[in-house]
Amino acid sequence: MTFELDGFDTDAFIRSTLAEDLGEGGDITSRAVIPPDARFDGTMVSRDAIVPAGLGLAVDFFRRLDPAADIALLAQDGVPVVAGTRLLQVTGLAQALLAAERSALNIVQHLSGIATLTRTYVDAIAGSGAILLDTRKTIPGLRRLEKYATRMGGARNHRMGLWDSAMIKDNHVAVAGGVGEAVGRAVKAGIARIIVEVDRLDQIPPAIDAGATWLLLDNMEPPMLREAVKMIDGRVASEASGGVRLDTIQAIAQTGVTYISVGRLTQSAPAADIGLDLVES
Template sequence: MLTTTAIDRVVRAALEEDAPWGDITSETLIPSSATAEAALVARETGVFSGGEVFAAVFRHADPSIRTSIDVRDGESFAAGDRLARVAGPARAVLTAERVALNLTQRMSGVATLTARYVHAVSGTGARIADTRKTTPGLRALERHAVVAGGGRNHRFSLSDAVMAKDNHLAVLGGSLSDALRAARARLPHTTHLEVEVDRIDQIDEVLAAGVDTIMLDNFSLEDLRAGVDRIAGRATVEASGGVSLDTVGDIARTGVDVISVGALTHSARAIDLGLDLEVR
């Protein structure tokens, strides 16, 4: 859930970055009495995300700015559609414009790409999930956008679940099952335990430790099918690595439960949105 606290933290930092000592262009050129109305307009098709964030940017720039959002997060739009409107002091509207667009374009880009992945696995039962490969400082916003696009969130941070990856296992050495059993015994019963494997012959040892999820990392399609058969419902099966729009459908049809896709956040292209301004 995207909280007001998370939004405000990002918006304050972004406005301070963009206008650390004020907007000298607007303050020099625009009369303090001037007002403006503007429409957020789509230049291309996509899936919307970031309405609350868009409104928060203008609210922080000047509380007197009025904002209305015309579409809900998760709704599709076409080129030319009006997505939101703002009205208020022209100086503040101009100061907030770039930050509001940057964040909304970014979030809508993530939502749009996620929706394409979700559509590609439609009917298979596989869930599309994000990863921690997010833009530093923007994780809460990008994770919200993934959900708006129909995807699911993986663990939010390193504090949320135990996820033993290849480098953790390399440090452990010794008996993998014994190490995982000892970890399981130390964990609260509510804490999820996931283990990444990169070979089929690791699966039995990991299963013996009673883990909740097994991630099959960079497996071939044949090995994914074999891994699903071997796990046989005793743990959630997650596929990761080498996932693209070209490959995700075939991966989903191997029977895995979850497909984690770093590209949802690290490779999403910002959607082209514009703020069409009318000065009064």
């Protein structure tokens, strides 16, 4: 496999994705109209300026159906390219490569779209000192890939799942009976990183006093965020979250928060415009 990612089974992903597209009958179009020994020489090209992500997966899709395909990567994940850039070159059996084409393009378009959108947010807060985070708002089954794409765009991963740190949100607080009570129980459970969502300034002292290590400042406007950062006074990490948009993130970053999390990086990123073009001989 060309693409390797901790916690992600590339082989299983390739198999299941191709099985979904090929079904039991395979690519009946290519098999009907293209001779078995016909060759295809194609180039994956970006129509727009993008940050590529997932190119190694495209290689694996093509090689799964034509192990002898000659493939050259012409771009690198995470390195921005201009419109018209050739991303990879592939030569091999036409039936096989055209059967793999849509699966390869789908994943590169999706992941590159996430990486490209992420880079616009990272650029918007450059120099502020704030760090951009993704969220768990991902397509089921694609979290590892989508969070990989945000890293390629320059963000840092937040929680990978429910297992790697505690995040005490409003519903947890309501059931537990208060911020202090909820945090105290997490501390007693031996959890090292305890993130607490607060939407009022008066929740900050009891959360910190009870042992919170990170405060998620939910849906606070910049003036309130500044006051919250002042109250926290560097004792724990601070995170601005909720409704963050490209036109508001710079003002949020200037409040002094440690992190800014943006769900739309994975939830709303448009697919990058990428195609596979036949190379004319």
